[in-house]
Amino acid sequence: xxxxxxxxxxxxSVGMIxxxxxxxxQLTFATSKTLNFGQGEALMLGALVxxxxxNFLIGQSIGTFWAYLLMLPVVLVFGxxxxxxVEWLGVRQAIRIKSEAGWIxxxxxxxxxxxxxxxxxxxxxxxxxxxxxxxxxxxIGPVRIQPMEIAIVAGAxxxxxxxxxxxxxxxxxxxxxxxxxxxxxxxxxxxNTSLVITFSYxxxxxxxxxxxxxxxxxxxxxxxxxxxxxxxxxxxxxxxGLSSGVGAIVGGLILGIVETLTGFYISTGYKDVPGLVLLLxxxxxxxxxxxxxxxxxxx
Amino acid sequence: xxxxxxxxxAIAAVLVIPFAVTSPYYLHLLQTIAIxxxxxxxxxxxxxxxxxxxxGHAALFGIGAxxxxxxxxxxxxxxxxxxxxxxxxxxxxxxxxxxPALRVTGPYLAMVTLAFGTIVQIxxxxxxxxxxxxxxxxxxxPALFDWRDxxxxxxxxxxxxxxxxxxxxxxxxGLALIGVIVVINRILASRFGRAFEALxxxxxxxxxxxxxxxxxxVxxxxxxxxxxxxxxxxxAYSEQYIAPNNFSFELSVLFLLAxxxxxxxxxxxxxxxxxxxxxxxxxxxxxxxFRIVAGVIAAVAVIAGGASAIRDxxxxxxxxxxxLLCVAFFVFxxxxxxxxxxxxxxxxxxxxxVVYYLPDGxxxxxxxxxxxxxxxxxxxxxxxxxxGAESDAFVAAPIVDKDRPLLNVGRVVMQFGGLKALGGxxxxxxxxxxxxxxxxxxxxxxxxxxxxxxxxxxTAGEVKFENHSLAGLKSPQIAALGVAxxxxxxQLFGELTLTENVLVGLQHTYKSGIFEIALGLPRALGDEAxxxxxxxxxxxxxxxxxxxxxxxxxxxxxxxxLLEIGRALALDPKLLLLDEPAAGLTAPDIKELIGIIRKxxxxxxxxxxxxxxxxxxxxxxxxxxxxxxxxxxxxGKAAEVQANPxxxxxxxxxxxxxxx
Numbered sequence: 001x002x003x004x005x006x007x008x009x010x011x012x013s014v015g016m017i018x019x020x021x022x023x024x025x026q027l028t029f030a031t032s033k034t035l036n037f038g039q040g041e042a043l044m045l046g047a048l049v050x051x052x053x054x055n056f057l058i059g060q061s062i063g064t065f066w067a068y069l070l071m072l073p074v075v076l077v078f079g080x081x082x083x084x085x086v087e088w089l090g091v092r093q094a095i096r097i098k099s100e101a102g103w104i105x106x107x108x109x110x111x112x113x114x115x116x117x118x119x120x121x122x123x124x125x126x127x128x129x130x131x132x133x134x135x136x137x138x139x140i141g142p143v144r145i146q147p148m149e150i151a152i153v154a155g156a157x158x159x160x161x162x163x164x165x166x167x168x169x170x171x172x173x174x175x176x177x178x179x180x181x182x183x184x185x186x187x188x189x190x191x192n193t194s195l196v197i198t199f200s201y202x203x204x205x206x207x208x209x210x211x212x213x214x215x216x217x218x219x220x221x222x223x224x225x226x227x228x229x230x231x232x233x234x235x236x237x238x239x240x241g242l243s244s245g246v247g248a249i250v251g252g253l254i255l256g257i258v259e260t261l262t263g264f265y266i267s268t269g270y271k272d273v274p275g276l277v278l279l280l281x282x283x284x285x286x287x288x289x290x291x292x293x294x295x296x297x298x299x
Numbered sequence: 300x301x302x303x304x305x306x307x308x309a310i311a312a313v314l315v316i317p318f319a320v321t322s323p324y325y326l327h328l329l330q331t332i333a334i335x336x337x338x339x340x341x342x343x344x345x346x347x348x349x350x351x352x353x354x355g356h357a358a359l360f361g362i363g364a365x366x367x368x369x370x371x372x373x374x375x376x377x378x379x380x381x382x383x384x385x386x387x388x389x390x391x392x393x394x395x396x397x398x399p400a401l402r403v404t405g406p407y408l409a410m411v412t413l414a415f416g417t418i419v420q421i422x423x424x425x426x427x428x429x430x431x432x433x434x435x436x437x438x439x440x441p442a443l444f445d446w447r448d449x450x451x452x453x454x455x456x457x458x459x460x461x462x463x464x465x466x467x468x469x470x471x472x473g474l475a476l477i478g479v480i481v482v483i484n485r486i487l488a489s490r491f492g493r494a495f496e497a498l499x500x501x502x503x504x505x506x507x508x509x510x511x512x513x514x515x516x517v518x519x520x521x522x523x524x525x526x527x528x529x530x531x532x533x534x535a536y537s538e539q540y541i542a543p544n545n546f547s548f549e550l551s552v553l554f555l556l557a558x559x560x561x562x563x564x565x566x567x568x569x570x571x572x573x574x575x576x577x578x579x580x581x582x583x584x585x586x587x588x589f590r591i592v593a594g595v596i597a598a599v600a601v602i603a604g605g606a607s608a609i610r611d612x613x614x615x616x617x618x619x620x621x622x623l624l625c626v627a628f629f630v631f632x633x634x635x636x637x638x639x640x641x642x643x644x645x646x647x648x649x650x651x652x653v654v655y656y657l658p659d660g661x662x663x664x665x666x667x668x669x670x671x672x673x674x675x676x677x678x679x680x681x682x683x684x685x686x687g688a689e690s691d692a693f694v695a696a697p698i699v700d701k702d703r704p705l706l707n708v709g710r711v712v713m714q715f716g717g718l719k720a721l722g723g724x725x726x727x728x729x730x731x732x733x734x735x736x737x738x739x740x741x742x743x744x745x746x747x748x749x750x751x752x753x754x755x756x757x758t759a760g761e762v763k764f765e766n767h768s769l770a771g772l773k774s775p776q777i778a779a780l781g782v783a784x785x786x787x788x789x790q791l792f793g794e795l796t797l798t799e800n801v802l803v804g805l806q807h808t809y810k811s812g813i814f815e816i817a818l819g820l821p822r823a824l825g826d827e828a829x830x831x832x833x834x835x836x837x838x839x840x841x842x843x844x845x846x847x848x849x850x851x852x853x854x855x856x857x858x859x860x861l862l863e864i865g866r867a868l869a870l871d872p873k874l875l876l877l878d879e880p881a882a883g884l885t886a887p888d889i890k891e892l893i894g895i896i897r898k899x900x901x902x903x904x905x906x907x908x909x910x911x912x913x914x915x916x917x918x919x920x921x922x923x924x925x926x927x928x929x930x931x932x933x934x935g936k937a938a939e940v941q942a943n944p945x946x947x948x949x950x951x952x953x954x955x956x957x958x959x
Contacts, residue, residue: 035406037354037413093655101352102654104409105559108354108552109650116643227548231417234410242405269425276418279411283399287407 015256021233038111040230046209068132083205241292313473341526347563355412361546363531378441393524435542562660711760793852804869
């Protein structure tokens with residue numbers, strides 16, 4: 001039972017990382033019906049930029065904890081810029097020339113380029129990311145939790161809450177929601193929808209970069225870290241529904257926990273299988289996702 | 300004979316190449332191109348024709364190769380049986396992915412296949428007992444006729460167990476490629492190819508013609524997977540060693556690049572694309588060759604860009620970016636020291652370039668140029684089939700039991716959120732009649748049509764057609780029961796000809812399956828000929844016989860509406876739903892339309908007519924139902940409805956009604 005509780009706890013922290021990335025997919029899918037197939041690479045770049053920044057700050061003899069906090073704004077701004085760049089080069093052009101599925105290929109291509117550049121800048125070997133919190137696990141009841149795992153859950157929830165509040169409260173957020181509902185109508189009402197889409201990509205990459213620095217202290221950092229995470233988040237986004245923020249969290253938790261359980265009770269080698277199985281199951285039973293709403297066709 | 304000639308020429312070329320290319324290295328390169336071309340041609344069915352993206356074809360290719368590996372490692376089963384087993388296995392995997400992923404529109408197939416590709420690679424590494432894991436599988440060259448299994452019983456057969464020579468295996472791969480091209484050509488020229496084109500033009504109309512979009516997308520993907528598996532066996536025996544790393548994500552992307560760069564929706568494009576992706580690593584391995592190529596590309600871009608900027612000053616801004624990119628690329632290549640480090644970056648830049656500046660691929664680009672020089676080359680093949688008498692347009696009139704209603708709608712409710720578009724409407728349609736459905740805008744007429752044809756599933760209530768309950772059925776199933784429709788905003792298959800539009804509606808008359816079509820069996824040919832004859836008769840009936848080979852999008856609006864009626868008639872419906880057929884028609888056109896609708900009824904087909912032209916409705920409808928705000932407010936003969944105060948109120952408002 002103790003082991004089971006322990007597995008649940010680790011599953012939750014992994015799942016929240018998936019949830020944040022999947023949330024990023026939802027942001028762009030809502031406004032433009034496209035998503036970034038290089039999202040894993042956005043996460044990886046965020047983590048590596050964070051690593052360079054935090055090492056620089058630590059080199060200025062700032063404590064790890066404060067260095068981590070100071071690094072966050074740098075990474076978030078970098079994420080915004082990276083997302084805007086992907087939208088500008090990968091998505092807008094492809095949509096403009098009406099190249100069908102062009103955005104899929106373009107974002108894949110950008111992902112490949114980012115990964116290759118990262119390999120050349122940071123090397124091919126995984127690097128250790130300094131942990132801002134003590135690495136000794138806390139004993140809470142029957143389970144041992146790393147402080148960073150708690151930080152992951154808290155950070156992930158905080159980020160998603162911040163974006164949601166922004167969307168609901170600010171006028172610019174309303175423009176985002178309006179574009180998501182009906183792009184043409186929003187455009188006719190004077191909303192600069194192409195700016196909104198760029199912005200949603202920027203926010204999406206920001207979430208991914210943030211997820212990158214959240215997860216980096218508990219894993220290793222490197223050019224190859226993004227691909228699998230981005231993929232798992234695909235599964236989460238589909239399981240939860242591409243249109244539901246709550247869906248991303250629930251989907252993330254389901255996948256995170258199932259994976260951890262599979263890894264322990266079956267074999268770590270098969271840890272990645274449940275993602276695909278769950279994905280296919282959900283699509284068979286409820287194609288719009290557990291929390292998604294089926295779209296109404298218009299004739 | 301004209302079809303046979305290119306095939307014979309290709310076979311001759313394949314037989315000659317081993318004599319011309321004596322270097323085993325280049326022969327192997329050509330062989331790899333042929334094998335990759337099979338995968339890319341298959342991928343084109345999905346990516347080019349149905350417009351869905353698969354990022355998992357390397358994995359399917361790998362499953363094919365590993366099927367051969369597992370069979371040879373564990374069961375000592377050689378090349379030839381694998382060639383049959385592998386496509387079956389990969390087709391099953393294809394179905395496993397496509398059946399769930401294609402239920403929804405959107406980038407789902409891309410996402411699912413991407414996940415699949417990664418997981419297959421992990422699994423091949425993990426399931427060591429089955430696949431030998433990271434160590435890979437070794438193969439020996441197949442024997443031309445593998446009798447070894449029987450040589451114990453029949454020793455004399457062992458004599459022919461000679462290993463194939465490299466040149467023989469090349470010829471075999473080349474012949475396989477030709478075979479695949481022939482089969483794909485046949486499938487794409489058949490009703491399947493037509494359905495693939497139609498479902499992109501208008502998925503909803505496709506479903507309502509009984510041609511299920513979902514089903515055909517699944518068929519396309521499964522067929523494509525089978526081709527990938529087939530090629531996988533050739534790859535395994537060609538390389539004689541396979542390992543999980545052979546079938547990576549990058550290879551899947553390369554396949555997509557090959558389709559796009561070569562040119563989608565053609566046979567030549569994938570061949571060119573396959574040649575490029577096979578030769579690409581060689582190009583990227585040699586820095587000086589790479590610099591030369593980059594230099595040539597930059598020079599061509601500068602000259603072409605400059606010329607177009609002089610000719611057309613408006614295009615300057617558009618042209619300047621790609622030209623600058625090409626030049627920057629060349630400068631970059633001069634600074635590049637170790638090309639291998641940046642291989643993937645170059646590869647990514649190539650994809651971006653192709654997506655933006657070569658969206659139709661090399662073949663599309665060349666076609667465009669040649670079409671400007673010799674336009675006559677690219678006209679459509681003119682196929683004329685004489686239609687018979689008018690009765691040929693219809694099958695024998697359905698037997699009509701005058702007293703039993705054909706359609707019975709009971710208290711149907713259709714709710715969208717808080718809006719009740721239909722609030723419990725009853726509707727009974729007698730067979731052999733023209734039943735009008737009228738009402739002001741927003742009264743729920745079109746919603747009713749959509750409920751009847753399965754586009755909407757009603758929130759409550761029941762729809763009975765003959766003895767079948769329609770509630771919950773999908774559009775293609777309802778169409779198969781004999782309910783056809785036209786659309787308020789015309790939904791034709793714009794890029795298909797008139798004949799082809801009608802042929803999509805005639806899909807249900809085909810008896811032959813995909814294998815008969817692939818083999819070109821007589822029944823498949825007969826089906827097509829029969830359907831074409833009926834299509835000609837139907838076009839004749841709606842008065843469009845002279846335009847049979849025109850693309851539907853080129854028709855004037857009024858004729859598009861007539862074509863929609865023709866296409867719906869092709870379904871041999873018992874019930875025909877016409878949604879504002881007279882909208883946008885001129886007065887003479889309307890007269891013709893009235894004649895056509897009457898004739899349709901006279902052939903025993905029941906018609907439901909939604910229309911705002913009251914003269915049309917009142918002159919031909921046997922019964923009229925009036926809707927307002929989702930409620931039925933009146934029903935009866937034309938005169939009764941016209942006199943009904945509630946109808947007058949609905950159309951003219953309360954005050955007008957009292958004034959009368």
